[in-house]
């Protein structure tokens with residue numbers, strides 16, 4: 195395994211660093227202080243688009259847009275972006291979470307229709323993946339949103355919650371079941387375009403952290419969509435249509451989430467180090483001990499994220515490493531923010547310091563895309579040879 199950073203990746207990381215310092219961190223602090231997501235017309239999004247963000251990695255006419263070393267490259271960028279502000283990173287325009295599912299399972303027509311507008315977007319555009327429901331979070335197999343065929347349409351009914359960017363998305367990839375009694379095997383993903391009658395009741399949730407992006411609940415009430423809006427089409431093999439492949443989207447993303455958490459922990463470390471140096475606290479052994487602890491744990495977690503991404507690039511299984519990267523990254527970033535709060539003491543307690551924001555933001559990293567407990571359940575089952 196190669197531990198070095200490719201020069202092209204290094205260059206891209208440096209560009210994110212400049213942009214993060216200049217625009218991401220200030221936008222994240224602004225949203226946190228206002229307690230609401232960056233509005234759609236915030237100048238940050240237009241500037242982000244102008245610097246080349248918000249694009250799809252899909253290349254029309256190319257069967258596989260995935261380039262060599264793509265996962266490791268993405269990991270380094272994720273860590274650096276989240277160092278500056280993870281909430282803003284997710285708020286960024288682009289096809290986001292559902293892009294991987296569309297690339298892996300979408301028909302050519304679906305890629306053209308839904309990813310096409312993200313090739314060279316005329317304005318900031320968003321898309322989202324809607325799995326979670328009020329009564330189905332960790333147990334994603336328990337979703338109750340139904341899809342029933344009625345003549346030339348699918349009719350969707352249900353409720354979703356905590357969906358990133360739902361009210362501003364051009365389209366939503368909605369997970370629904372064809373038959374609740376059949377559990378996970380009957381799940382499918384559907385494109386629902388914004389403005390479709392029956393899609394509505396958007397309500398932005400109140401969150402403790404990661405406030406720059408909206409997490410939104412909504413309902414689908416007799417929402418009719420064309421038959422061709424079934425991801426992958428009706429002719430796709432059943433083995434590729436259901437729950438398992440939706441979960442693969444999350445598996446690929448887990449080390450990236452772990453890396454983002456490491457980036458946030460690194461921000462807490464730098465903030466603490468800066469404060470300790472400035473105030474002279476660094477002369478104290480027990481302060482240096484905390485700094486060392488933060489650094490050691492963050493570096494270890496980064497190595498596991500790197501390993502998990504390297505396995506993706508090698509097209510080798512990474513279930514264990516992906517869950518370990520997600521669980522450990524989120525855990526050590528929370529520890530780093532907690533230790534930082536202790537070092538800054540009263541200064542952190544005023545509620546208007548980056549370290550306090552990081553403390554709230556890192557907690558959310560243990561929840562998104564599969565909680566820490568769920569990652570540990572997955573690893574334990576893998577260890578004893580049980581199916582996932």
Ligand SMILES: Cc1cc2nc3c(=O)[nH]c(=O)nc-3n(C[C@H](O)[C@H](O)[C@H](O)COP(=O)(O)OP(=O)(O)OC[C@H]3O[C@@H](n4cnc5c(N)ncnc54)[C@H](O)[C@@H]3O)c2cc1C
Nearest residue numbers: 323324325326331332333356357358561563564565567568
């Ligand atoms: C900021 C944010 C953004 C999000 N974005 C999206 C999004 O874009 N799209 C989307 O679909 N979802 C999204 N979610 C939802 C997220 O995926 C769920 O919150 C997560 O899966 C946990 O589900 P839950 O909140 O319902 O908790 P629950 O599943 O109710 O779990 C509650 C607690 O019980 C624990 N637990 C549950 N089952 C077990 C078990 N078997 N063993 C041990 N412990 C267990 C959990 O770890 C947790 O601590 C987002 C959530 C947040 C906070």
